[in-house]
Amino acid sequence: MKASETSIRNLLEGTKQFQVPLFQRPYSWNKDYWDALWNDLMSIYEGEIEGFYFLGPIVTQAVSGTADGISPFLIIDGQQRLTTLSILLATLRDKLRQDNNSLAEELHESYLINKFKTNEDFFKILLTQTDRESYRYIINNKQQDNKSNGKINDAYQHFTKKLERQSRSFCEKLKSIILEKLIIVNITSDENDNPYLIFESLNNKGQELTQADLVRNYIFMKLPIDNREEQYNKLWLPLENTFKTQVGDKYSEELTNAFWFYLRKDGKSVQQKNVYQSLKKRFDDPQNNLTKELQLIVRFSKYYQRFNFPEQEESNSKFRKYFNNLLRLDFKTSHIFLLNIYNDYENEKISEQDFEKILIYLESYFVRRLFSGVSTQILGGIINNLYLEIQKTKFSSIVDGLYKTLNNFDNKKRWPTDEEFKKNLLTQTIYKGAKNDRTKFLLERLEQDQGQETVDLSTLTIEHIMPQTLNDEWKQQLGANYSSNHSKCIHTLGNLTLTADNARLYNNSYSRKLELLKRSNLYLNHYFREIEHWNFETIEDRANKLADIAIKVWPRQQC
Incomplete structure (x- = not known):
């Protein structure tokens, strides 16, 4: 492998093409990275950083070309930086074109394309299929449709906004900074080296990449x-x-x-x-x-x-x-x-x-x-x-x-077994905090099995008939042992139903809840039409009926 310090100008000049191999992930930089690069450029522009600015290494591998073709290189590491700089140069070109500045065409023909080549060879950077179309639109300065939008286009729009109020002289100076002041170490491997092994080593055995990558x-x-x-x-x-x-x-x-x-x-x-x-x-x-x-x-x-x-x-x-x-x-x-x-x-x-x-x-x-x-x-x-x-x-x-x-x-x-399942449905707490969607699912399946009408169950919520917090009226109705029995029954199947009126039912008395429940079209709520008083006995009776349905909904016998 050979390493040499070079400017972005020297890296891109000539009939070259930098190809992103299939083993690389798609372009993934976001606003944080774009802003970090822009801030570094502004520090150089304002003189806060003097001389040259080291941007990092780019690892490439020379690939066999043809005598009359391009000089191709695989980008083993550094494609995110190089792609971003290319997009930024394209935004500079488009800004300068607004003033008919000849520098725009210099940028385009010297650092973005291989002017006298065609098809894929035309582009200085050839991205993977995922990003290729969006990148082509930008380099060819064509309007993109919605299907082409992605991180590539987002980067272009981001830098376009950065430049929209800038002067011609600002853009000319920024162009010089990018091409002359940004220095990279270009590490070029031999054609016979295994590019993937180099890539894997540079990425520390995958810590920066997902397993799928x-x-x-x-x-x-x-x-x-x-x-x-x-x-x-x-x-x-x-x-x-x-x-x-x-x-x-x-x-x-x-x-x-x-x-x-x-x-x-x-x-x-x-x-x-x-x-x-x-x-x-x-x-x-x-x-x-x-x-x-x-x-x-x-x-x-x-x-x-x-x-x-x-x-x-x-x-x-x-x-x-x-x-x-x-x-x-x-x-x-x-x-x-x-x-x-x-x-x-x-x-x-x-x-x-x-x-x-x-x-x-x-x-x-x-x-x-x-x-x-x-x-x-x-x-x-x-x-x-x-x-x-x-x-x-x-x-x-x-x-x-x-x-x-x-x-x-x-x-x-x-x-x-049926016996164990039913026994637990009668007595187990099934309303459990973060897992309550499972409880709602159980109630929905019971409703779907018995209900005759099509109801949008997604709009319904779980309602406790005997409320979670008892007021004096509920305490009096439930009797002397209301506290211990309330703890045992509050979150069991017999005391739970589905409703769209949860806010209206809340801690109301059973008689008030009954008025609303009687209007419900749900099978789960038909039971209440004949029940004038809600207590621990009726909770157990309803649980028995629902548990019998559950045994049929989730059978254990062979189909």
């Missing part, structure tokens, strides 16, 4: 050069773009999570922080075909998307309902097992009907354990190994194997 980087450095672009466009980029649509800037973290679930689907225990290292071992295994491994990762990541973003990604309405249920219950651990089930379904090893039965059993298993007070802490280990356990048995089908496996679990792994 490192996975992408390693895959596309391992793939043959003539196959990288095709596989990136065909497999990786569409997957990455879908995650961006779903979670925005957090897409890389979500992709990491998808890989983590993929690694555990076969019963292996893998920590999330070791996702990259675990996948790297697979890629390095000579028995594995790298392209096929990439196809597998992408396929299972798409299943992950269907579980986590069912409204956008799952077309089957039955599956979509159950996937939403599992999300409401925060039972994402089930996705580890379901990755294999969805793959079996896609490969026509199980039918749609059997898949639905599997989802019914899983939801029942979780709900019965949750509302029976059985610890959920060991669920990770249970679900991790569940598919393997079923595979080892001699059941006629996966769905039968799942049912009998769950049915045979005992002690801490048990699937609560």
Whole structure:
């Protein structure tokens, strides 16, 4: 490797092109970084910093070119700085063009483009596919549509605002500062060096990158050069773009999570922080075909998307309902097992009907354990190994194997019986602070099972019929033991319902609440129409009726 100190002018002059390889993350600088760079430039402009200003290193690798073409270099490290400076030079060019300043064309032709080249060779910097279109618009000074907006365009708009009230002389001086005063150390590696290993070392084994970033980087450095672009466009980029649509800037973290679930689907225990290292071992295994491994990762990541973003990604309405249920219950651990089930379904090893039965059993298993007070802490280990356990048995089908496996679990792994489930629904506190959406889900499912009318349940909230804070009227109505009985019953199933009138009901007397509840179209509130007095006996009676429905909604018998 060779290192030399150089100015931005010397770095960019000549028929060169700096290419951002596929293993690099997209442009990610934000306002904090842009402002830090601008403030440094202003310090030089105001004379607070004298002489040259060291901007940091840029690591590149020379790539074979042609005699009549450009001199290409891969940017191994420093693409964020170099891209930002290029965008800033483009904003300076556009500002100077407003005054028909010849410096504008000098900036454009000497430091932004290779004037006599065409197609991709035309640009001094060639970004990855994610950013390429937005960058082209800026360099070609064309209006961007909304689809092209992103960090690249944000940076351009940011610096455009910085320059909009500045004079011609300010812009001319700033141009000289950027090209002459900013100094970098250009470290150029030999063409035979492994650019990814250099990149990985410079990024301290991934501490500054997400696990998904490192996975992408390693895959596309391992793939043959003539196959990288095709596989990136065909497999990786569409997957990455879908995650961006779903979670925005957090897409890389979500992709990491998808890989983590993929690694555990076969019963292996893998920590999330070791996702990259675990996948790297697979890629390095000579028995594995790298392209096929990439196809597998992408396929299972798409299943992950269907579980986590069912409204956008799952077309089957039955599956979509159950996937939403599992999300409401925060039972994402089930996705580890379901990755294999969805793959079996896609490969026509199980039918749609059997898949639905599997989802019914899983939801029942979780709900019965949750509302029976059985610890959920060991669920990770249970679900991790569940598919393997079923595979080892001699059941006629996966769905039968799942049912009998769950049915045979005992002690801490048990699937609560009807008796245990009902007993706990009668007595357990199910209204629990941060987990109250699970309680609302339970009430919604009871309503959906029995209700005859379509109601928008999302607008409803949980109401305590006997209020959480008792006034004198309630104390008198509940009798001498109101305090101890209130503590036992207040958050149990029998005392909870759904309503859109929570604010109006509040701590009112039962007679006042009854006036409002009688108007409700919900099945859950039909019970109150015949109940003139609300006390501990009626709470228990209603809980019994609702618990019987819950046993049917979350069955334990074989479908």
